[in-house]
Amino acid sequence: MMRSLWTAASGMVAQQANIDVVSNNLANVNTTGFKKSRSDFEDLMYQTIRQSGTATGADTQLPTGIQLGSGVRQVATQKIYTQGPTQSTGNDLDMTIEGDGFFQITMSDGTINYTRDGAFKRDEQGRIVNSEGYPLEPAITIPEGSSNIAISSDGRVSAKLAGQTASQELGQIQLVKFVNPAGLDSAGHNLLKETAASGTPVASDPGVDGTGTIMQKYLEMSNVQVVEEMVNMIVAQRAYEINSKAITTSDTMLEQAANLKR
Structure with a gap:
């Protein structure tokens, strides 16, 4: 007993x-x-x-x-x-990944964290950053006065610069995937960290190697x-x-x- x-x-x-x-x-x-x-x-x-x-x-x-x-x-x-439901926002810098990829975020100490949260903004320098102010990796800057910001499904960011009539490409978003994403460590603030269990990240353009494609003006909600x-x-x-x-x-x-x- x-x-x-x-x-x-x-x-x-x-x-x-x-x-x-x-x-x-x-x-x-x-x-x-x-x-x-x-x-x-x-x-x-x-x-x-x-x-x-x-x-x-x-x-x-x-x-x-x-x-x-x-x-x-x-x-x-x-x-x-599993993929969460998508929600239309109308915000030019909101992005959803349709697939298994992750966005890369550069932290203040120079390390890279990962996220599925695509609610991005512009900081005072025009860089695309997350809600905590950490920049997207690779860094992409949208100059002041730009309009018609467009993000293609393969991650190309373009906009009309002030005084120009044609759009200009500003950068290329890259996504990463992991052999075992369940092995990633949650770091809070919607960020994840690489571990020995997750495997090393494999970076590629959206739509390549199964990382998924990007939908602009949509957010992936909780699953x-x-x-x-x-x-x-x-x-x-x-x-x-x-x-x-x-x-x-x-x-x-x-x-x-x-x-x-x-």
């Missing part, structure tokens, strides 16, 4: 972690480019009381054994990189499905309650055993 207390307690801890993941998904239901996470669990060590296949006679053996588990633990939280997350929350809540009930039941049995009299 002491084993059952610890086993059920591990189930409660695991379901609390599950609720934490679901809550973060729901909190980011309106976050541009957000990708939902999923909790992965695994069972813990087993104590083998009787080993399967043990000989019970000259020509017989145990068809099954006895193993007692010790609970569960959260082993991973995996981001699910969180509220109904799905609510169902996950209910399942986690009921599992938590069942494990707490197992603890209560084990405690009652221990109490009865402790109160036995000769």
Whole structure:
């Protein structure tokens, strides 16, 4: 019965972690480019009381054994990189990636982070930057007074400069992809960092090597499905309650055993 207390307690801890993941998904239901996470669990060590296949006679053996588990633990939280729905904004610098690619963002220390958030703006220098003010990589500057900003599906940025009648190409957006995007580390601010598990980024122009194409004046919204997350929350809540009930039941049995009299 002491084993059952610890086993059920591990189930409660695991379901609390599950609720934490679901809550973060729901909190980011309106976050541009957000990708939902999923909790992965695994069972813990087993104590083998009787080993399967043990000989019970000259020509017989145990068809099954006895193993007692010790609970569960959260082993991973995996981001699910399915495409989110697109929303028309009419903003010239809003972009959606239709495919598996990521935008590159240059941080203040010179390192490169990655994002699916295509809500870009212009800073005081005319550079295309994200909402935190970090520039897109490769850097693209749109001069003051430019009009008719256009971004093609293959990432070419062009605009009519002040005093000119024809559009001029200003730069080329590049996207990157990873062998294992689920291995990227979330850094907050809609940014992701490369890790050993994600593999090294492979950069190319949009539409090449499966990185996806760009849609101007659209944003990719969160891929969180509220109904799905609510169902996950209910399942986690009921599992938590069942494990707490197992603890209560084990405690009652221990109490009865402790109160036995000769």
